[in-house]
Amino acid sequence: xxxxxxxxxxxxxxxxxxxxxxxxxxxxxxxxxxxxxxxxxxxxxxxxxxxxxxxxxxxxxxxxxxxxxxxxxxxxxxxxxxxxxxxxxxxxxxxxxxxxxxxxxxxxxxxxxxxxxxxxxxxxxxxxxxxxxxxxxxxxxxxxxxxxxxxxxxxxxxxxxxxxxxxxxxxxxxxxxxxxxxxxxxxxxxxxxxxxxxxxxxxxxxxxxxxxxxxxxxxxxxxxxxxxxxxxxxxxxxxxxxxxxxxxxxxxxxxxxxxxxxxxxxxxxxxxxxxxxxxxxxxxxxxxxxxxxxxxxxxxxxxxxxxxxxxxxxxxxxxxxxxxxxxxxxxxxxxxxxxxxxxxxxxxxxxxxxxxxxxxxxxxxxxxxxxxxxxxxxxxxxxxxxxxxxxxxxxxxxxxxxxxxxxxxxxxxxxxxxxxxxxxxxxxxxxxxxxxxxxxxxxxxxxxxxxxxxxxxxxxxxxxxxxxxxxxxxxxxxxxxxxxxxxxxxxxxxxxxxxxxxxxxxxxxxxxxxxxxxxxxxxxxxxxxxxxxxxxxxxxxxxxxxxxxxxxxxxxxxxxxxxxxxxxxxxxxxxxxxxxxxxxxxxxxxxxxxxxxxxxxxxxxxxxxxxxxxxxxxxxxxxxxxxxxxxxxxxxxxxxxxxxxxxxxxxxxxxxxxxxxxxxxxxxxxxxxxxxxxxxxxxxxxxxxxxxxxxxxxxxxxxxxxxxxxxxxxxxxxxxxxxxxxxxxxxxxxxxxxxxxxxxxxxxxxxxxxxxxxxxxxxxxxxxxxxxxxxxxxxxxxxxxxxxxxxxxxxxxxxxxxxxxxxxxxxxxxxxxxxxxxxxxxxxxxxxxxxxxxxxxxxxxxxxxxxxxxxxxxxxxxxxxxxxxxxxxxxxxxxxxxxxxxxxxxxxxxxxxxxxxxxxxxxxxxxxxxxxxxxxxxxxxxxxxxxxxxxxxxxxxxxxxxxxxxx
DNA sequence: GATGTCACG
DNA sequence: GACGTACGTGACATCA
Numbered sequence: 001x002x003x004x005x006x007x008x009x010x011x012x013x014x015x016x017x018x019x020x021x022x023x024x025x026x027x028x029x030x031x032x033x034x035x036x037x038x039x040x041x042x043x044x045x046x047x048x049x050x051x052x053x054x055x056x057x058x059x060x061x062x063x064x065x066x067x068x069x070x071x072x073x074x075x076x077x078x079x080x081x082x083x084x085x086x087x088x089x090x091x092x093x094x095x096x097x098x099x100x101x102x103x104x105x106x107x108x109x110x111x112x113x114x115x116x117x118x119x120x121x122x123x124x125x126x127x128x129x130x131x132x133x134x135x136x137x138x139x140x141x142x143x144x145x146x147x148x149x150x151x152x153x154x155x156x157x158x159x160x161x162x163x164x165x166x167x168x169x170x171x172x173x174x175x176x177x178x179x180x181x182x183x184x185x186x187x188x189x190x191x192x193x194x195x196x197x198x199x200x201x202x203x204x205x206x207x208x209x210x211x212x213x214x215x216x217x218x219x220x221x222x223x224x225x226x227x228x229x230x231x232x233x234x235x236x237x238x239x240x241x242x243x244x245x246x247x248x249x250x251x252x253x254x255x256x257x258x259x260x261x262x263x264x265x266x267x268x269x270x271x272x273x274x275x276x277x278x279x280x281x282x283x284x285x286x287x288x289x290x291x292x293x294x295x296x297x298x299x300x301x302x303x304x305x306x307x308x309x310x311x312x313x314x315x316x317x318x319x320x321x322x323x324x325x326x327x328x329x330x331x332x333x334x335x336x337x338x339x340x341x342x343x344x345x346x347x348x349x350x351x352x353x354x355x356x357x358x359x360x361x362x363x364x365x366x367x368x369x370x371x372x373x374x375x376x377x378x379x380x381x382x383x384x385x386x387x388x389x390x391x392x393x394x395x396x397x398x399x400x401x402x403x404x405x406x407x408x409x410x411x412x413x414x415x416x417x418x419x420x421x422x423x424x425x426x427x428x429x430x431x432x433x434x435x436x437x438x439x440x441x442x443x444x445x446x447x448x449x450x451x452x453x454x455x456x457x458x459x460x461x462x463x464x465x466x467x468x469x470x471x472x473x474x475x476x477x478x479x480x481x482x483x484x485x486x487x488x489x490x491x492x493x494x495x496x497x498x499x500x501x502x503x504x505x506x507x508x509x510x511x512x513x514x515x516x517x518x519x520x521x522x523x524x525x526x527x528x529x530x531x532x533x534x535x536x537x538x539x540x541x542x543x544x545x546x547x548x549x550x551x552x553x554x555x556x557x558x559x560x561x562x563x564x565x566x567x568x569x570x571x572x573x574x575x576x577x578x579x580x581x582x583x584x585x586x587x588x589x590x591x592x593x594x595x596x597x598x599x600x601x602x603x604x605x606x607x608x609x610x611x612x613x614x615x616x617x618x619x620x621x622x623x624x625x626x627x628x629x630x631x632x633x634x635x636x637x638x639x640x641x642x643x644x645x646x647x648x649x650x651x652x653x654x655x656x657x658x659x660x661x662x663x664x665x666x667x668x669x670x671x672x673x674x675x676x677x678x679x680x681x682x683x684x685x686x687x688x689x690x691x692x693x694x695x696x697x698x699x700x701x702x703x704x705x706x707x708x709x710x711x712x713x714x715x716x717x718x719x720x721x722x723x724x725x726x727x728x729x730x731x732x733x734x735x736x737x738x739x740x741x742x743x744x745x746x747x748x749x750x751x752x753x754x755x756x757x758x759x760x761x762x763x764x765x766x767x768x769x770x771x772x773x774x775x776x777x778x779x780x781x782x783x784x785x786x787x788x789x790x791x792x793x794x795x796x797x798x799x800x801x802x803x804x805x806x807x808x809x810x811x812x813x814x815x816x817x818x819x820x821x822x823x824x825x826x827x828x829x830x831x832x833x834x835x836x837x838x839x840x841x842x843x844x845x846x847x848x849x850x851x852x853x854x855x856x857x858x859x860x861x862x863x864x865x866x867x868x869x870x871x872x873x874x875x876x877x878x879x880x881x882x883x884x885x886x887x888x889x890x891x892x893x894x895x896x897x898x899x900x901x902x903x904x905x906x907x908x909x910x911x912x913x914x915x916x917x918x919x920x921x922x923x924x925x926x927x928x929x930x931x932x933x934x935x936x937x938x939x940x941x942x943x944x945x946x947x948x949x950x951x
Numbered sequence: 952g953a954t955g956t957c958a959c960g
Numbered sequence: 961g962a963c964g965t966a967c968g969t970g971a972c973a974t975c976a
Contacts, residue, residue, distance in 0.1 A: 602973055604955055622964085631956060657957060661971055686968055690960085697970045700959035708958080732960090732967095784966040793965070852963040863967040867960090871968095900960040900968085 004155075007127045007267060008047055008057035009120045011138030012097055012108075013065040016040055018139075018163060020090045025548040028284040030359050031456060031535030032432065033089040033548075037096045038286060043162050044104050045289065047137065048272055057135070059127075059267035062101045063119045066110040070118070072251050079251060082197045084883070088454040089548055091429040092358065096284075103280035104272050107262055114258055117142055121254035127264055128155040135160050142188065142252060144173045147181040178210035186219035189249035198251050199244040203237050219249055285536075330385040330529055333490050337386040338521035340513050342411045347418060350381055350389055351425050357383035361434045361528035362426070362452070364441045365390075365520050367507045370695070371443035372563070372671055372678040376415065377509040378516065379422070382524035390517040390524075393418055395509050410513050419450050427451045434458060436480045436527045439683070442559045457555060458483065458530040463684040464547040465537055468832070468842035478684045484526045487533050492526050493519045546839040549930070550872055551683060553879040557895075558681045558691070560882075565676030566698070566723075566896045566904070566947075568666055572714040577663040580655045587652040594645035601652055604630045617643060658702065662711045669696045681898070688864050689839045689871040691898055699899045703951070712948035722909050722943045725950040726919050727902035729938035730755055731870045732783050738934050739836070739865065740819030744812070749935040755779070762812040763805070778809055782816060783866055785859025820862055827861040835868040836931045837876075873937070874901060877926035881919070888918050904947060916941050 019039030026035040050056030072079045086094075101108040109119055117140065124134045124146050132155045136143050139161040147170055150156035159168035166172070174180060177187050190209035192200020200209075216222040223245060226238035238245075274293060281290040341347050354360040361382040366374035375394060382388035393415040397408055425431055426445070434456045435441050442452050462478040470477025484490050498519045499505050508516065538544045592598045595614065599606045608628025611617050617638055622629035630649075638646035669677045677696065685692025693699040701715070702708025717723045733755055737745035748758040759775035760767045774795060781791045792802035810817040827833050828847055832840040841864045848854040878898060885893050890907070893915050897904035903923070907915050920939045927933050944950045 600974075602956095603975080604973095605975080625954075627955085629955085653956075657972080660973080661958065665971080685970090688968060690968065692969055694970065697959085700957090700970070702958060704959080727960095781966060784968090787963095787965060789964075790966045850963090852965090855963070855965085859966065860968085867968060870960095902960080 005058050005127075005130075005132040006056065007123070007132050007134045007264065008060040008160075009123055009134065009136050010044070010047070010060065010062040011116055011120060011136065011140060011143070012040070012062040012101070013116050014138055014140050015043065015162075016090070016093065016097055017086075019043075020087065020093070022163065025089055025544045026539050027535050027544070029532065029536055031434070031531050032092055032096070032284075032359055034093060034096065034284050036090060036093045037100055037284065040097055041100050041281075041286060041289065043137075044100065044106070046162070048104055048106070048269065055135075057269055059132075059264065060269050061107040061109055061123070061262070061267045062097075063116045063123070064097065064108060064110040065116045066112050066114070070113055070115045071255070072115075076247060076251055078197050080196050082887075083195070088553070091454060092432055095358075095430045099280060103277045105276065106269075107267055109262060111258070111261060114255070118255040118258050121146055121256045122258040122260060123264070124157050125256045126260060128157050130264070131155050132264070134158075137162060139163070139168070141176070141184070142254065144168065144176070145181050145184045145252075145254060147173050177206075179213050183213055183218065185249060185252050186213050186222075188252040189219055189245050190222070192244075192248055193252075196251075198248045199241070200248050201237050201241045201245050203233065208234065219245065330488075330532070333488075333492075333522065333525060334386050335493075335518040335522055337388075338517050338525070339389040340517040341389045341391040342413065342513075344413060344417070344421070346389075347391060347413055347421055350391075351421060353383050353387075354381060354425050354431055355428065358430055359383070359432045359434065359531075360425075361388075361524040361531065362438070362441060363435065363520060363523045363527060364444050365508050365516070366444055367394075367509055370678075371440045371680070372447070372565070372674070374444060375509070376444055376448060377507075378520055379418075380520040380524040382521065382528040385529055386525060388521035388525040388528070390513075390520040391418060392513055392516060395511070395513060395516065397510070397512075412513075415448075419445075419448055423450055427453055429454065432456050434527055434531045436483075436523070436530070439555050439559045439562075439681075442556060443563055446559070446563060453556070455552075455555060456531060456535070457552070458527055458534055460551050460555065460683055461531070461534045461538060461543070461547060464543040464551060464839070465534065465541060466842065467684070467689070467840065468687045469844060480523065480526060480530070483530050483534075488526065488529055490526065492522050495519075542838060543840065546689075546835075546837055546872070550837060550839070550875050550879070554683065554875050557878050557882065558683065558898075561895055561897065562678055562680060564894045564896050564906075565671065565674055565678035566906070567676050567716050567718060568670060569714045569716050569946075570667055570670060573663045573667045573711075576710055576714070577659055577667070580659040580663060584652060584655050584659065587648050587655070591645055591648050591652060594648065601649060602656065604628075607649065611638065611643075611645070615643075615645070617641075617646075654705070654707065658708055658711065662702065662708075663714075665696055666711075666714070679897075686871075687841050687860075688868040689835065689841070689875075690867065690900055691871070691875075698897055701947070703948075709948055712951075713946045715947035717906050717945060720908060721906050722912060722945060723896075723947050723950045724905040724907060724912060724915065724919070724941065724943040725902055725947065726905070726916075726923060726939055726941045727899075728870070728874065728923065729940050731873070731901050731937060732866050733779055734933075734935045734937060735836075735866050735869050736783060736816075736819075739869070740813075740815040741934075742813045742815040746935050749938075752938075763808055778805060781806075782809065783863060785820075785862035787855070787859070823862055823865060824858055833861050833864045833868075835865050835872050836927070837869065837872040839868050839872055841868060870901065873926045874898065874903070874923070876930075877923045878903065880922050880926065884922050885915065885918050888914065890915050890918060904950070912943050916943075 016036040020036035023035040023039045025033055026038055028034045047057060047060060098108055111119060120136055120143060124136060127134050128150060131153060134155060134157040136159045138159060143159060146157050147159060147168065148157045149170060161168060170180060173184065177184050179187060187209045190201050190204050190212060191206050192198045212222040216225050223238060223242050226235055229235040278290060278293055281293065341350060363380045364376060365378040367377055368374035377394045378390055378392040380388060380390045392412040395410050395412060397410065426433060432454055433452050437459045438455050438457045445452055459478045462483055481492055484492050498511055498515055499508060538547055588601060591601055595610045599610055601607060605627060607630045612619050612628050619628060619634055635646040635650050666677060671678055679693045679698040680695050682692045682694065702711050734749050737749060744762060748755055756772050756776040756779060757767045759779055760771040763775055764771040777794050786806055788799045788803040788806060791805065792799040795802060823833065827843055832842045834840055843857045843861050845853045846857040846861060881895055885891060890911060893905055893907040893911065895903060895905050920941060923939045924937045942950045
């Protein structure tokens, strides 16, 4: 037994921030992020375990920050004002820190209006005055003011940085600040602190601050000396910012006389009761700690290491194919267990249940599929298997929809009242809301003024784990019904079963409540189960990084872009439609004349018969269907041979395409409420990690031809605003240069050269129109996975010659060949490719015996890391864009569209210059700090009244 | 629902 | 001797 009391004061809040950034984003079996909690738990364990050590604690307490505000904000409103909000997967861990502390049966101290530092200072001084030794477990430099030696009647105070495993006493403080603890506050007041937004003296850093205090003895003396200094920048600054320094001195002073809410004696450590601790470790899947607890039979044995890699989850492992692993023990789906919530009391009970569960699956039912127009009909919630409910909000009796105003409505809570009741829970940091494609629900609820955060998405998790694993022909493979069958072995009720199909289909709001409850609550239940099943796999299979750091943060960002929409000029589109129609009519007449009969030009089959049988043009059959090919390349060939009908069909096709797909469809896509066009982005649409855009697709608006470009002119800004387009220049080639480590290409990009010209020079020795065009083709061939036949077709040469070109390329650009073979080897071995940010794409047919299938997979596998890395980069830029613009006072700038390597914004004309600077910086630096590229990322920016003019 | 074609990066 | 040849998407028209 130590004969002297030794109090440990743990700076819990500061610790978890550091643990969060140091540890991987682990999740517990329920999917709650717990990386920081795990770090914190092991740290407490280690401290509590030192009970009998010479320097170990006899008393211990954890001190936390209660809220953001303290008395310092009253003195200086900007105090800590520039702190970014905590990362969203850290937020739900704050309450868990308290749980962890209680699990160790330790005291947890926090007081409204006081920062942890102040409580620590007060307790430390009191304990030292009583003759106790004190160790502050923190590395916060502000707390270094407290370090002292002690004497006969007072104890000593030192600090312990558990991450560096370093004791901090007076010599360490002097080494860091050049002065003793009593003068640390003076140094801090001069240098300021950007993290806390303490001003200090502008332009004075740690070096100068220390020197001034050393020379003059204290802050006041240093400031007083300024008028006598010889003329210098420093003198000016000291004179000009004296008030800042004095204010800072007050801010950095710790309040050492706080009322102490718990007496020192109550911090006594006398062993950790094992039961609550075991329950806590069990709940969060800290299995290795649990084993140690069992082994030590109540007295925690010192952990052998702090490596958190293993204990993350409770024994869920993926099999080779990621399907049907050990399904966590869950009862079978029982639809009769679901509750239909029809009154406030029941709703309030469910809200309490969600708050207690901290993790809840949410699903909205609506009157349609368009998140920007559909009406909210009901909400379902699930807090566990078979623990689910449906809250109808806008149901009317079957068949009575709209036609009979007096039709009786089923009993349900008023929609506004229910949303008001749910609002706090849906926005609560301590409750994670899980959805299956939650972007849809985010947008529906946002239209009713309800925010949902933080979120998790089983569809996106599935994509992070299993992109590309779907069978051929099955689109995506991340839909709920499919996931449910694959992972839970359960087929949920289908929408068709409930609402019918075709003409007989009824809107969901007319479905009887018992059926609606079964369907809707089951969706939430299944989502909850999928989450429990899939989330732990992320950490095990290495999907956490890309999910947590790239895709999950993107969900609300993309949702907002969809809600913004973009304005299109209806009148201009209508005019174009008219012009196109006239021209199409003329061409049609001429084509029929050329053919000598009327036929359906849009039918490739009829056209083929006309061209190749009736008119006797040459051109082979194609494909297993035995049909004539009439595509662009075939028609161009015929046109080259002088067949006017082919020229006219090509023109007809172009105009028909533009009219039907763009000028007509876009007019119809204008949302009547907002007057804008709202696309829907899919985050799981492309196996490589790219987004895709539907309803309408705004990622394929014409630009390559003059006639098509007119359509871009119809995408416009609101009056007084402009559209700004920022795109990455040649990003995929740049990434190829980096990833394959090709010296001459990297050099060319660093020098800002025209990359195709550079390639032409290397390949052919001279640069002209012709060689540059060829070089461009070759560069793309490389990105897409080359074959001699493919390249031969593009270059118009024989395959043998194409092979020579390829050989020359490999010789001139060493690294490429190696990249290709290494990539293929890795994919054949592991089954997946990986981007620089760790995004996996699976290639189940890479080892196929079918040559076509295999070679197709090989080409895709060569391309996927490049295309995917490019997608990761622009996604990171998107996630950072609005916060960064906001910091620059440009929070009103709207990010509207993403087109793979381009972002489109709408903003007041006067802000173009300022916004361009920020946008370019965010995009150019988007890979960092996770990845340091050896080539710069070039950004082109333009703006104008229309999207066309912005290019 | 499959097929062919063509708009984009 | 072929796979009928570049990677990744989505929308539309036609036709079975």
